[in-house]
Amino acid sequence: AQSVTQLGSHVSVSEGALVLLRCNYSSSVPPYLFWYVQYPNQGLQLLLKYTSAATLVKGINGFEAEFKKSETSFHLTKPSAHMSDAAEYFCAVTVPSGNNRLAFGKGNQVVVIP
Amino acid sequence: NAGVTQTPKFRILKIGQSMTLQCAQDMNHNYMYWYRQDPGMGLKLIYYSVGAGITDKGEVPNGYNVSRSTTEDFPLRLELAAPSQTSVYFCASKGDPNTGELFFGEGSRLTVL
Numbered sequence: 001a002q003s004v005t006q007l008g009s010h011v012s013v014s015e016g017a018l019v020l021l022r023c024n025y026s027s028s029v030p031p032y033l034f035w036y037v038q039y040p041n042q043g044l045q046l047l048l049k050y051t052s053a054a055t056l057v058k059g060i061n062g063f064e065a066e067f068k069k070s071e072t073s074f075h076l077t078k079p080s081a082h083m084s085d086a087a088e089y090f091c092a093v094t095v096p097s098g099n100n101r102l103a104f105g106k107g108n109q110v111v112v113i114p
Numbered sequence: 115n116a117g118v119t120q121t122p123k124f125r126i127l128k129i130g131q132s133m134t135l136q137c138a139q140d141m142n143h144n145y146m147y148w149y150r151q152d153p154g155m156g157l158k159l160i161y162y163s164v165g166a167g168i169t170d171k172g173e174v175p176n177g178y179n180v181s182r183s184t185t186e187d188f189p190l191r192l193e194l195a196a197p198s199q200t201s202v203y204f205c206a207s208k209g210d211p212n213t214g215e216l217f218f219g220e221g222s223r224l225t226v227l
Contacts, residue, residue: 032213036216043220044157044218045218049213090157096212096213104156106155107156
């Protein structure tokens with residue numbers, strides 16, 4: 001079964017600095033990969049997704065992620081952190097067959113320091 | 115633009131009580147899911163459905179039941195609540211079976227005392 005690993009449950013970043021959240025996946029077939037964001041007391045919403053087209057994917061709010069098959073990674077970046085980026089971020093993986101179940105990582109809680 | 119609607123938002127149960135978390139979507143999505151979210155653990159899949167009349171177990175189904183009599187509704191039933199079921203529950207739906215995004219409700223926070 002497919003899975004993702006997110007290291008570091010809490011990530012602190014200064015306002016204006018680079019945001020980098022790491023995601024590594026495990027899948028026996030080419031995967032589809034997603035990043036979701038969760039603001040306090042809300043459900044998750046999609047930031048961006050990779051579905052076997054361009055390997056560099058741009059999402060909402062200035063975030064982007066690059067699919068690297070050789071490294072089995074799908075790291076999320078944003079060049080300049082804003083206070084509104086404080087949230088929890090989840091990487092998720094599925095495969096284009098079967099029951100389409102999404103496997104989530106444990107999440108990264110991002111704190112933005114003014 | 116209702117999307118996915120969950121009720122109730124908050125509930126406190128006593129050990130051994132039962133209750134149903136309601137989930138409804140108005141996007142005509144075939145795929146629906148129930149997740150639970152515990153601090154530092156991400157989201158765990160409880161049950162899912164690929165269409166009306168079809169349900170299947172996820173990673174953590176024990177202590178829960180679901181039904182899917184219509185495309186719109188996917189209720190989650192807790193029988194004999196236990197403290198281990200204290201969690202935040204999220205319902206989600208998906209339209210495109212392969213690449214579509216999950217649309218989440220706002221969550222139901224359940225405490226079992």
